Structure formats: structure tokens, C-alpha cells
Amino acid sequence: MxxxxxxxxxxxxxxxxxxxxVFLKLSIFLGIVNGLAIVAQAYYLATILDGVIMQHQSVMALQGAFVTLICLFAARALIAYARERVSFExxxxxxxxxxxxxxxxxxxxxxxxxxxxxxxxxxxxxxxxxxxxxxxxxxxxxxxxxxxxxxxxxxxxxxxxxxxxxxxxxxxxxxxxxxxxxxxxxxxxxxxxxxxxxxxxxxxxxxxxxxxxxxxxxxxxxxxxxxxxxxxxxxxxxxxxxxxxxxxxxxxxxxxxxxxxxxxxxxxxxxxxxxxxxxxxxxxxxxxxxxxxxxxxxxxxxxxxxxxxxxxxxxxxxxxxxxxxxxxNTPTPQTKANAEPSNVDIDLSCVSIEAKNLTVYSQDGVCLLGPLSFSIAAKQHVAIVGPSGAGKTSLINALLGFLPYQGELSINGQPLNQISLAQWRQNLAWLGQDPQLFHGSLRDNVALANPQLSDEQVMKLLTQANLGEFVASHAQGLNVSISDQATGVSVGQAQRIALARALGQQASVYVLDEPTASLDLHSEQLVQQALNQAMSGKTCVMITHRIDQLTAMDNIMVLNQGKLVQQGQFDVLANDRSGMFAQLLNDEKETV
Incomplete structure (x- = not known):
């Protein structure tokens, strides 16, 4: 080295x-005391042996030295024990x-x-x-x-x-x-x-x-x-x-x-x-x-x-x-964004998002997306679509604060890299296509973001996520055991448990990444129904490949090769036969 x-x-x-x-200093102090006891112990032991062998003193005459020596032995043992405990602490x-x-x-x-x-x-x-x-x-x-x-x-x-x-x-x-x-x-x-x-x-x-x-x-x-x-x-x-x-x-x-x-x-x-x-x-x-x-x-x-x-x-x-x-020493995405985080507290009860010349990079500095500019008004529902590798997930990760970027990315007019990330993420509800459940009970997983939730509140959230009947019919109720990797529940049930957890955050912004992927038609309808109800009056950014279900979205952003190639409402984009969106829509119909 x-x-x-x-x-x-x-x-x-x-x-x-x-x-x-203080435990490190206490360990050193006890070691010093033990060192002094060692010198004293050697002194009394040499005194006793010299007195008995050379000066022919009686044992009674050396009684005080014997008692002191025994006390030193005991003291050293106690000091050694205390030092081990203090050092471990x-x-x-x-x-x-x-x-x-x-x-x-x-x-x-x-x-x-x-x-x-x-x-x-x-x-x-x-x-x-x-x-x-x-x-x-x-x-x-x-x-x-x-x-x-x-x-x-x-x-x-x-x-x-x-x-x-x-x-x-x-x-x-x-x-x-x-x-x-x-x-x-x-x-x-x-x-x-x-x-x-x-x-x-x-x-x-x-x-x-x-x-x-x-x-x-x-x-x-x-x-x-x-x-x-x-x-x-x-x-x-x-x-x-x-x-x-x-x-x-x-x-x-x-x-x-x-x-x-x-x-x-x-x-x-x-x-x-x-x-x-x-x-x-x-x-x-x-x-x-x-x-x-x-x-x-x-x-x-x-x-x-x-x-x-x-x-x-x-x-x-x-x-x-x-x-x-x-x-x-690894730079965080925020420190790579060329701005000193000031942890400004802002009102995030209603969220608007704006980007100008935004370029998103990987941790290694490779350009993944951009430059692109867009705006998402408060309470607006926006879908992000595009072929695989277009940069959809990279854009979401930049919004979540997981990837570095250059350019302007503002939340309610305040630069994202100057907002307290903890405050920003507390107002986000994330739901992906592969929800992460943890070993524990059903209650623990739903109340992960808010451990203060009562059983009644947890049950209400599960009912909103269309999982109330499953819990009510199960013998263990909210104590249903869930193993790592969501073992013990189906994919649809895992998705709805994650949805209940997201609903419990009372978020201002919903960030969704293929939330109904890998679900059967019935489960997909239940999850979508719960989402529509929860996102009412909230800002929503959603990645999806289900192009035909975007008619209710306020705005659609079409990405291709890291660029924003189209933007608008469903009908306008669908009627533009030469655009990327119409091509994606036709590809989906042919697949079906």
C-alpha cells in the first residue's frame, strides 16, 4: 500500500x-492505574522476599506488606476486568x-x-x-x-x-x-x-x-x-x-x-x-x-x-x-449538481416542477438524458413514455435526487439541489413495478413510512388499496407474515401492499414507474382504481408503456434517445401520425 x-x-x-x-480515555486511565499497581506489586513482593530471605524477618513483621500485596492482586484483577468492559464499550x-x-x-x-x-x-x-x-x-x-x-x-x-x-x-x-x-x-x-x-x-x-x-x-x-x-x-x-x-x-x-x-x-x-x-x-x-x-x-x-x-x-x-x-468520500448526486445544498424549507403541500436545459448524468459522469425543458403544473397528471432506453427512469431518478444533473430543476420555483432532500422525499409517494417488501408483518410493511399508524388506520389504507377483504379473511389479519422478496403474497397483493404504504404517506407528489406491470387484468384495475382516487388533487408523474390508457392524463411527455421529442395531450399526439407517440401507439395495438 x-x-x-x-x-x-x-x-x-x-x-x-x-x-x-469518554470510554477510550477511561480505558487509557485504567491502564495507567494498572501500570502503577504493577510497580507497587513488584515493590512489595521484592520487599517480602528480601525480608524473609536476607533479613530473616518473621511473617508477622511483614503482615502489612502481605495484606497490601493481596489487595494489589485483587485490585489489578478488578482493573483488568473494568478495562476490558470499558474498551469493548x-x-x-x-x-x-x-x-x-x-x-x-x-x-x-x-x-x-x-x-x-x-x-x-x-x-x-x-x-x-x-x-x-x-x-x-x-x-x-x-x-x-x-x-x-x-x-x-x-x-x-x-x-x-x-x-x-x-x-x-x-x-x-x-x-x-x-x-x-x-x-x-x-x-x-x-x-x-x-x-x-x-x-x-x-x-x-x-x-x-x-x-x-x-x-x-x-x-x-x-x-x-x-x-x-x-x-x-x-x-x-x-x-x-x-x-x-x-x-x-x-x-x-x-x-x-x-x-x-x-x-x-x-x-x-x-x-x-x-x-x-x-x-x-x-x-x-x-x-x-x-x-x-x-x-x-x-x-x-x-x-x-x-x-x-x-x-x-x-x-x-x-x-x-x-x-x-x-x-x-463518494460525491452525492447533490454535490455533483454544482450547487451547495442550503436545505431551504418550502411549502410542499402543492407541488409544481419545472426544468430548463436539464441534463442528467450517471454516477460516472455519462450523459443519460437531455438537455430538455418542461414544466409540470401543480395537481397536474403527467405521463412519460418512450421506447426502452429513452431516459424515462433517469429523469425520475433525477427528480428523486438519486442522479446528478446540470441545468435547472426547480420545485415550486426553488432549485431542487437547494431543498432539504429529507423534506422533499417526505412529500413523495413512490410506487414502482417491483415493490420492495421487507421481512415482518403486513402491518410493519404498510406502516414503514409512518410507524405511528394505528391498526384501524392501517386497515383503512389496505381497504383503499383493495386489499381489505384479503386481510379480513386471513386468520392472522394484520399479522400476516411477509418474508424477504415478498415471499408469501402474490405479485398483485405485493403491489397493493406497496400502494397502501404509499397512500399512508399523505404525499403531495406521486411518482409511479409502471405501477401495474406484471399484474393480471383484475389486479391492474384494482390498483389503478385506488391510484386514481388517491391522486385526486395531487401532482403525478408516471412512467408507463400502456399508451392506450393515457386518455385521462393532463399531459404526455414523449422521450426518445434522451431527448424530449413530443409533448401534449393524448388526442393531439395520437393524431400526429409522423410523431413518436403515434408510432408507440400503433406498436402497442399490433402487439395486442
Missing amino acids: DKSLEKSLTQWLKSRQFACG AGKRLRQDIRQTILNKLIELGPVWIKGRPAGAWASIVFEQVEDLHDFYAKYLPQMMLAGFIPLTILVCVFPLNWAAGLILLVTAPLIPMFMILVGMGAADANRKNFTALSRLSGHFMDRLKGLSTLRLFHRGEVELNKVEVASEDFRTRTMSVLRLAFLSSAVLEFFAAVSIAVLAVYFGFSYLGHLNFGHYDLGISLFTGLFILILAPEFYQPLRDLGTHYHAKAQAIGAAESLVELL
Whole structure:
């Protein structure tokens, strides 16, 4: 990974630590208290051993030291427990904040941008990659502070007793972080590649799972199974490379710590044997001094070893942060529209729409539609027709705020990109040809946009959508279970449930995209009847291929190859035999 990129990702990770609240600081504080308790524990333990062995003191004479030592053991256990709980809470709050930020960003980007990647890839980002940030905040960041404080505190205690022992500790200490950095240089890149492989595998598997019936129908199951196996093997290989780095770093850090402690033990051993006579300020080396320093030696290296152990958490977090930062830095359709959103609040109880030289672009900057100009008066019903690929859905997505555009697109005279999107969408009722129902009860799906609806209000909406008889005849009533992908209800029932949900929004503008597609004649009539009743006195923009049913529309816009080629009422457009609308009308009659 490029060093500048790694540095910027590390800075981004540290900039998010505010989400941990006070818990991150509390974790560091408890670690510092634990470090002081370690020094005190070593002091009393060395005092007891020196008193019993060298000064031949009785146990009763050392009773106070024994009691203090036992209290220190208990205190350290409680501090360690509290620190684990506090550290976990810090990581949990961070994960919640990051997930909410990601979801808010996805809402801003809209479904058009989201559909550009498989659902499994988003699941990998929102779940696995966010989870891999936990240890960075819960363990690595606090350990960074402790790796400096505890060894420094121990050196302050050791140097006044024996400068040679302090020098050994000071010289050998950098070996551990030095190797930690060398290993970490490759660990971040390995983790990044691992996350890429996981995202690819998740998206690949989810897509194949959703299309399982189609794959079986065309006898492609074995081929796709082999592809999943290849993707799984790639992920396994990358995972093992990450694990190898983690185990290698742990083993080498343990080795250097053991060697350093051994050097210190050899120094004291030879000093007690009389072969070495330096480092003690000509005061000699007492048993207390040797025991105190040797007891502290493992604790001196322990914070550095823990930092090395947790260093792979930093590499893991950097690998996860790359795609997260890329997602969060993605320009929204509003920021691409060359206007700073001012979130102006306007009255949207009655909505008019006007476009001048409007050009709609994809997220990649490809022109999808325009330039075109049109106006939709308040309470007017407008149909958008045209052959496939004409730009109908792109125009609707621009109105919904899901695609960037240039030119003027105004709502009640106010530029769309200066209106609060939340306020604008609260006044929209969207009904497409493939309604999205969610796992839960029928009540939950209808009341999704307005959870405060009572059972009576939900039932009234279902009755308006011509679904009241179905609910009344069902044993579970409003508690009818609906699974993902609208499993458990027919296509027509799913369409009418979505219609009831749209009716519950009390919207000012209805945006419809083939709302009666894939319905039988009876269901189509019921949905259309409910729509006509709900849209009375409301602004409506509808995409449809049912050209012969547009006689009641106030205006019809005909698109072709991204251009507005015709506009007017049904009779006028139908009588223009040379126009696109008449051609579409004739094609539909021939198909019928």
C-alpha cells in the first residue's frame, strides 16, 4: 500500500475516535492505574522476599506488606476486568457510529448508486469491515499510550537503583516496536487484499443465491459452483497469509522479549557471583534490587509486546478503512449538481416542477438524458413514455435526487439541489413495478413510512388499496407474515401492499414507474382504481408503456434517445401520425 495512503487512512481512523466518547480515555486511565499497581506489586513482593530471605524477618513483621500485596492482586484483577468492559464499550460505540454514517451515506447516494454493486459486497462493508475496526479502538489506541507510559515509569524506578539494568532495558526496548513496524508494513496490504477478496466472494455468492432457480433452469449450477469454489479458495489463501503474518509477529516479539529478560537475568546472576561489578553506584546489589528489577522486567516489555500483538489490529483496520473512506468520500448526486445544498424549507403541500436545459448524468459522469425543458403544473397528471432506453427512469431518478444533473430543476420555483432532500422525499409517494417488501408483518410493511399508524388506520389504507377483504379473511389479519422478496403474497397483493404504504404517506407528489406491470387484468384495475382516487388533487408523474390508457392524463411527455421529442395531450399526439407517440401507439395495438 502506498505510504501516503496508509498515513491518510491512519489519520482518518484516529479522527473517528471521538465516537468512542469518554470510554477510550477511561480505558487509557485504567491502564495507567494498572501500570502503577504493577510497580507497587513488584515493590512489595521484592520487599517480602528480601525480608524473609536476607533479613530473616518473621511473617508477622511483614503482615502489612502481605495484606497490601493481596489487595494489589485483587485490585489489578478488578482493573483488568473494568478495562476490558470499558474498551469493548468504546469499540461498540465506534462501530455503531460508523455503521450509522455508512447507512446515512448510502441513503444520500440513493438506490441507483447502490445497485451498482452486489448486495453481498455491501453486507461485507457494513458488517465484516466495520467489525474489523473494533480492536483498533478497543485495544490498539489505548495500548499506544500505555506502551509509552508504563515502560517510562519502570525506567524511572529502575535507573536510581541500577543504571546498568536501566540501560539494558532502554537499549533492548526498541527491538520490539522496530520489528513490529517491519511486519506491519506488509500486514496492512495483506488485510486490504483480504477484504477485497471477501467483498468479491460475498457479492458473487449472494448474486448466485438470488438467481438459484434461474441457474437450475439453465443447468448452470455446476459451473457457478466451480466459480464459487475458486473465489472461496482465493479468500482462504489471502486469509492464511494474514494469519501467517500475525503468528510470525507474535512469535518474534516473544523471542525478543525473552532474550532481553535473559540478558538482564545474566547480568544480575554474574553480579551476585562477583564477576561483574558495575551499574550499582558503588552501593552494591541487594537481593531487593535484583528481585524488584527482574519482577518488573517482564512488565516492562509487556506493553510493547501487547502493542505488537495489537499492531495487526491497526493493519486490519487500515485494510478495512480503505473501502469505507472511499465510500464516505463518494460525491452525492447533490454535490455533483454544482450547487451547495442550503436545505431551504418550502411549502410542499402543492407541488409544481419545472426544468430548463436539464441534463442528467450517471454516477460516472455519462450523459443519460437531455438537455430538455418542461414544466409540470401543480395537481397536474403527467405521463412519460418512450421506447426502452429513452431516459424515462433517469429523469425520475433525477427528480428523486438519486442522479446528478446540470441545468435547472426547480420545485415550486426553488432549485431542487437547494431543498432539504429529507423534506422533499417526505412529500413523495413512490410506487414502482417491483415493490420492495421487507421481512415482518403486513402491518410493519404498510406502516414503514409512518410507524405511528394505528391498526384501524392501517386497515383503512389496505381497504383503499383493495386489499381489505384479503386481510379480513386471513386468520392472522394484520399479522400476516411477509418474508424477504415478498415471499408469501402474490405479485398483485405485493403491489397493493406497496400502494397502501404509499397512500399512508399523505404525499403531495406521486411518482409511479409502471405501477401495474406484471399484474393480471383484475389486479391492474384494482390498483389503478385506488391510484386514481388517491391522486385526486395531487401532482403525478408516471412512467408507463400502456399508451392506450393515457386518455385521462393532463399531459404526455414523449422521450426518445434522451431527448424530449413530443409533448401534449393524448388526442393531439395520437393524431400526429409522423410523431413518436403515434408510432408507440400503433406498436402497442399490433402487439395486442
